[in-house]
Amino acid sequence: MKRNGRCKYQAGFTLIELLVAITILALVAVLSWRGLDQIVRTRDVVTVSMAEERALAQFFDQVGIDVRQAALEREIGQSPMAFGGGQLQIVRQLNLSGQAPRLQVVRYHVPQGRVLRTASPPLATLGQLRAALAAGANMEGWSVVELMGGVVAVNLRAWVPQLGWTANMLDVQTALNKNLSQLTGLRAPNAPPVRSITGIELSVRVVNAQHALTRILLVGE
Template identity: 55%
Template sequence: MKATVRSERRRRSGARGFTLIELLVAIAIMAVIAVLSWRGLDQIIRGRQAITSAMEDERVFAQLFDQLRIDARQAASDDESGQAAVSVSGSVLQIVRHMTLPGTAPRLQVVRYRVSEGRVVRYASPPLGNVGELRRALRGSEGNGWAAVPLMGGVGSISARLYVPKVGWTMQMNDVQNAITEADNNLKVPQLGSAPLPRSVTGLEVSVGGKTLARPVVRVFLVGE
């Protein structure tokens, strides 16, 4: 009996729990693992957000530039518009373009791109059926009947350059008007009197800048092609 009691006491005295230092070391290791896991998860979340934001920006840019490409390709001639079909005034880009509606004769339309409250907005006039309506649209502002479609937000500025043959890229409308005048004078030659007036602007370069952009995004479009 005494031997059994002694054996039980030895067994109990040999059993021991974790010390405070061991518990602290275990907690520290778990804390390090938790921090590393959180950092990895945070990086994954941030990476996913960056990819999603980049894809959204790319979609918005594509929408803006696709519309610009269509408008530039459908640009009317200088003869049809009675002035430069593509023009720049400050930060406003204006294009006189053809517009075809089902079941109707082709019409002209004036479209303008401008920045309004940090957004690029495309303003489009109603279909113009005669020269008088075209003149009023060119001289007036975006009033009744004009459609306004926001295309892109977060924009600080939008600028454009025009490509004028024999001149190159320019932002000066005087260069465009001089090209129109020269072409018109050339048509006064008897041999060329029936020839169409060549385009004064054959290329369009658009630059879009924003606070989140390291540098402006630039695209080039052919006019009337």
């Protein structure tokens, strides 16, 4: 008596099929990692770029505030602004709550690619102002704030009425002498103040930018 044998097949994958599946999964993992790495790198670049833009905007805004508060020439007997060699100095009016108006000397300079803003304590008299202007590198008691880094160069020009743009402080001094001589005459009480500089053009070149970024700021406005 014969037994009817039946072939029994076990379901599963062969070794070749497993190797093919593992290879495909490895390729997908590599491609996914490369895509994720590119996304992370792009995110980092965008984050750095946005941080630089915010720092640059803060720098321009702070200079704009200081030049809008520039003191009047007839009150201090000289130009409230001086520039040259990538540096900018501003004598500004400082109005503190509950106190009489004061003056303050603000300086912008760029040591080792960093833009620093140094500001003197409030100055109550012209004598204190003269001492602050003559302080030079000895700025004990002055506040120092770093506004941004990665700066290659800072260039500045001034708009002098009846002359135009100039990067020479001698042009400003000539206009100042003319204005101060005219102040001895009679002027209408409501006449606008006379200024030797009515605007500045500030150009900043940073490391990651192809071109210099420029902003024009009005003085005393």
